[in-house]
Amino acid sequence: MTAGRASQPLLEVRELTHHFGGLAAVDGVSFTVERSEVLGLVGPNGSGKSTLLALVSGRLAPRVGEVRLGGTIITGLTPEAVCRAGIAGTFQLARIPDALDARDNVAVAAMYGRRRLGIAAARAEADRLLDRVGFTAPRAAHGSALTYFDHKRIELARALACDPGLLLLDEWLAGLNPTELEAGITLVRSLNADGLTIVMVEHVMHAIRSLCAHVVVLSAGRVIAAGTPDAALADPGVVRVYLGEAA
Ligand SMILES: Nc1ncnc2c1ncn2[C@@H]1O[C@H](COP(=O)(O)OP(=O)(O)O)[C@@H](O)[C@H]1O
Numbered sequence: 001m002t003a004g005r006a007s008q009p010l011l012e013v014r015e016l017t018h019h020f021g022g023l024a025a026v027d028g029v030s031f032t033v034e035r036s037e038v039l040g041l042v043g044p045n046g047s048g049k050s051t052l053l054a055l056v057s058g059r060l061a062p063r064v065g066e067v068r069l070g071g072t073i074i075t076g077l078t079p080e081a082v083c084r085a086g087i088a089g090t091f092q093l094a095r096i097p098d099a100l101d102a103r104d105n106v107a108v109a110a111m112y113g114r115r116r117l118g119i120a121a122a123r124a125e126a127d128r129l130l131d132r133v134g135f136t137a138p139r140a141a142h143g144s145a146l147t148y149f150d151h152k153r154i155e156l157a158r159a160l161a162c163d164p165g166l167l168l169l170d171e172w173l174a175g176l177n178p179t180e181l182e183a184g185i186t187l188v189r190s191l192n193a194d195g196l197t198i199v200m201v202e203h204v205m206h207a208i209r210s211l212c213a214h215v216v217v218l219s220a221g222r223v224i225a226a227g228t229p230d231a232a233l234a235d236p237g238v239v240r241v242y243l244g245e246a247a
C-alpha cells in the first residue's frame with residue numbers, strides 16, 4: 001500500500017447540509033473518520049446527529065455537500081447501494097419485525113445486503129453473528145418475547161450481516177442498564193479491535209470517553225467543536241450548549 005492510500009480517511013463528509021422545510025437540521029458539516037477509529041458524534045437533542053447519519057447511510061439525500069467512502073463519492077446513493085459500498089448501521093427508530101424470529105431477522109440482512117447469501121448460508125451467518133453480539137436467547141424467539149437488549153443485539157447483528165467496513169451506531173447504548181452498558185461498551189470495543197471503523201452517536205459520555213479517540217460536537221446542525229473527548233467536551237461553547245439543555 002502506498003503512503004498516500006494509507007493516509008486517506010475512510011469517510012470524508014464535506015459541507016453536508018439538509019433542510020426540513022425551513023429548518024437547517026444539518027448545516028455545512030465537515031469531518032473525517034480515519035480507518036480503524038471510533039469517532040463519537042455528540043450534541044444536544046435536535047442538534048442533527050441522526051439526520052447526519054441518515055445522510056451518510058443514504059436514507060436522506062443531501063441538498064448540498066459530499067460524502068466519500070475510501071475516496072469514492074457515495075452522496076445520493078440509495079441505502080442498498082451504500083450498504084453494498086460498505087456502510088451499515090443501527091438507527092434510532094429501527095424496529096425488529098415481529099413476523100420473523102431472531103435468526104431470520106438477521107438472515108434477511110445477509111440475503112439482501114452486500115453479500116446476497118442463499119437462505120441456508122444466511123441462517124448460518126445469522127447464527128454466527130448473533131453469537132458475535134452476545135445474543136443468548138433462543139434463535140427461534142420472536143421480538144415480543146425478547147428483552148430490549150436482545151432487540152439491540154439483533155439490530156447490531158443485522159448491520160454486521162451487511163459486512164460493513166464502517167459501522168454507524170445511533171444511540172445503540174441508550175436505555176441499557178449499567179451491567180448491559182458495560183457489556184455493550186466491551187462489544188463495541190471488540191468490533192473495533194476486529195477492524196471495524198465506527199461512528200457512534202451517543203449521550204452516554206462514559207462510553208464516549210472510553211471508546212472514542214475523537215469526537216465531533218454538533219449544535220443546531222453545525223460543528224461547534226472537534227478533537228479528543230477531553231478537549232472537545234471541555235470547550236466553553238460545548239459546556240454552554242449542554243448547560244442550556246439541562247436548564
Ligand atoms: N423527518 C423530519 N421532519 C422534520 N424535521 C425533522 C425530521 N427529522 C428531524 N427533524 C428535525 O431536525 C432537527 C435535527 O434532528 P435529529 O437529527 O433527529 O437530531 P438529534 O439526532 O441530534 O437529536 C431537529 O430539530 C428535528 O426536530
Ligand SMILES: [Mg+2]
Nearest residue numbers: 049050051092
Ligand atoms: Mg437522534
